Amino acid sequence: MLHSFRQTPPSTRRRLLEDLARTTMGVSLLPSLSSHAAGAAPAADAARHVIYLYMQGAMSHIDTFDPKPGRDAGGETRAIKTSIPGVSIGEHLPGLARRMQDLAIIRSMTTETGAHAQGAYLMRTSYRMLGSIRHPFLGSWLTHVKGRLNYDLPGSVVVGAPNRHPGAGYLEAGVAPAPVGDPKLGLQNTKPPKYLDEKNFEVRQKLISRFEGKFRARYGTTEVKNYLDYYREAVRLLQSPDLVAFDISQEPEKVRTAYGENRIGQGCLLARRLVEQKVRFIEVEFGGWDNHKDIYSSTGLPAKTADLDQALSTLLGDLQQRGLLDRTLVVLATEFGRTPAINQNAGRDHHPGAFSCLLAGAGIKGGQVIGETDADGKAVQDGHCYPADLNATIAAACGLPLQEEFRSPSGRPFHIANEGTPLSQVLS
């Protein structure tokens, strides 16, 4: 069965997948595939890929993209000029300062919770974390609506993400992201032992389905069916020559060093390789921003920000050079900001009232700053941008239908970015 599945032409395979999704999930792919018109008018050259960098722990906006020089709130971070006159950013971001013409910085981000788990969930899904349902993250939406561009590889990949990542939410398992723990190691266990040739592998697959037949007949639960999808996905992946995209050791050392020998650097490099192989959405997680204590210590925020700067500016340059930046949207997000006041432990605490995010690449008008905060970075002055608005902007840049109603298996109606409105001035 496996063999014949592999020989099916791509168009038929796509249909098979859709049938599967329909029958198992009660969610239809088809209407949305053909109805982009319903959403905000998608940009002509809509983003086909997204690289989404997530700063876990809540990145201090004041020490990165919204510096407050000359104020107590500004802390020890100085501001530096960028390539766009009149725009300054934090001193630990010199690489991005030189690329400001490509960046749209949003300083008017605001959110409703100062709890990490809830804030991160809201940022990734546009919805509040509830006990009764799990909402999909944007990578699964993009795959669900637009389909894969490379059928053999997962539609989305998350690098170093926590367990509680919302993943595909209530959408079918086929659009769930594939997790990679350490970008240096890539996707592990992809090499079968020497004795196991392809024929033998197929024998084993057949044995599995024979032995578990009775169990599957009795327990046709969503969870069990999802596992069946992961098995199919794994088999397909193992047989694909594109698997090598996950292996960053294939890159020249010069390139690996340029990105930075750390999680974010190697994560960005992996993301670029996956975009080259047409993976839709790659999320790279970079933790350690929860600077309640000693924020300016040598291993604290300055070092972390420098790693981010090196990785992201190298990534943007690399994408541009390879002609990928005009179809790849790059996003930098975090769950909330940090307090203007420095606390008694020389750190900053949680601050949901104001923070910064960043967009660059496909579909984005660079060289601009959206919104502003007050003199101390405490409150947004006007035009608050909520997580759902940021997601709506990303979705619009990808040409996703924001107005279309989707139903969860239990029949509840949802929108891709909840009630979010795209920031029109950001979209090109």
Add this chain to the structure above:
Amino acid sequence: MNSFRRTHRFLLLLVPVVLFQACQNQCSAQQQKQPPASRIPRGSGTVAAPPVAPMPAGRRQAVRQAAARIDLLIATLHRANGVTPTEQLDDDLFCRRAYLQIAGRIPRLEEINRFMTSEDEDRRQKLIDRLLSSNDYVSSMFNFWSNLLRLQDHPVNNNMLAQPFHEWIRETLASNMPYDQWVREMLTAEGQIWENPAVGYTLRDSGMDLDHVDNTVQVFLGTQIGCAQCHDHPFDHWTQMNFYQMAAFTFGTQTRAPAGNRQRFSNGPPLQRLRDEMKKQNPQYNVNGVFSRVINANLFEVSDPKGRRLTLPHDYAYDNGKPNQPVTASPIFGSMPKEQPGESSREQMARWLTSPDNPRFTRNIVNRLWKHAFGVGLIEPVDDLHEDSAAVSPELLQFLEDELKRLNYDVRELQRVIYNTTAWQRSATAEEVDPEKPWLFPAPLLRRMTAEQIWDSLLTLAVYNVDSFTRPSMKTLAADIDLDLNTARPADVRKAAETFDAKYSRAAQSRITRQRNTYKGKLVLARASELPMPLPPDHFLRQFGQGDHELIDSSSTDGNVAQILTMFNGEITHMMLEAGSVIYDNLLKARSVDQQIRVIFYSILGREPSRGDESTAESEIRRAGSAGYGNVIWALINTKEFLFIQ
């Protein structure tokens, strides 16, 4: 009927196994001369673990009565709603469920054999009792709590050593300390971690005074007040004032010795003093590494000095208080416990929180234990109880609460009751939870094994005496690195630092395990509860959803592609197929293909092969010879049936 046939046939199979084992024991002296043929390390068989409190056998009748009461309440619920429950599990699948639930792993072949051949009418109840008083139970409950308490070896920073606290949790689970006392000890402990390990609870949140109270209330009262840290809770009645008043109880608690206090440290701040003196003696010596670490580790201590008061935030925006105004401690609900002489406000809070009169203290743990057994709480979500949250069966919830109080918070005894119910011994339902509708408990939910259950089960199939591979003990930590920081000389610190490096550091621990219990020099073989925490994201356990212990209950049982690749090609799967693995050896002992197929099915799935299974397996083995065995084992481990608990 058909279970007789099964038992009977299974018995036949095991006879030669037993004979073979007997022979092996006699020949063991001879065997010792030969180098080990297997790369899989074997445990010595001795387990360095505290003794587990025995189950009170005299209570069997009382347990049956309490279980019958629960079944009656469930039957009432079913009758009122027209629910047809599933059938009772057969002995084989009951055995598998009991081991996975209570012992945290699948049963070994000889354990299945022992249970299946027992003709004792009380064999189920006795198995439950035996498992509840085993090291396996301690290991499995340790995993349960480490996920809720967010246990990390080095929380907050590298200098803090939390392993003595983790040992304390194991010990108190083994001695079966009453739950209310257990919580009280954690909430009120003072001192350094090696003299009073329960301080590890407060140290876990060192430097996060406000988050600490939020975590405590969520874990032990099943209540979320975190939102009220910044503003009045949007979906509940907690105000920011409530939050601050609750936080005021523990805000004065310090987690570090006051290094700048001249009365305590008359010779000056110890870290600075000792580093300076050391540099004077030997300018080349690196004072930054482990030298500073042992000083810092000595500075971690929990105390309640008077004088540190919580104030409202400087931007407090409500009418019931002013910015920066000091806050007086008051519980979020119920009444303020009377202050007792000499009591710290933290002790006062602990008394309020763990009181049998605090309705949520008992309800929370009972609800969590019920979910642990059935997969769904009587109230969901279990960590978001509200005043008006209603259980599907309020009578059942009440009964469980009363029972736990009557048992003086003996959690294990309540679990014993739950596992003896007919309700829990039903085969898992194929029905799925609809979060919008009340769940009526037709049976335990079909659940994927937790990451720890999968890992421990795979080890059960592969490694002998895996329980011998415990973590290096921290019992001697105090003797080795405890310093009087005011009088210590640099030489004392150096000595402590060297001992620390040799015995307790991460490197030392990994050296010990590398010599003793790794496969191919890489994969550390020990039960999940005996591995470092948190594990790196690429570890098998993390791939299958073990939490990073950053947030409460960070675990997950979701699938993903990486898990499947690991099961297909990962080392642990292949270790199983090597000479010297438990299943491999058991296979060799069986005499016919027919018996070998039984060994494989019982070992992995805990059940007899169906006729169809038999013929599929047999033709594969005839077709491919010895590789066929490998294919059958590999395939069974990769079935969904293996991953799920029926």
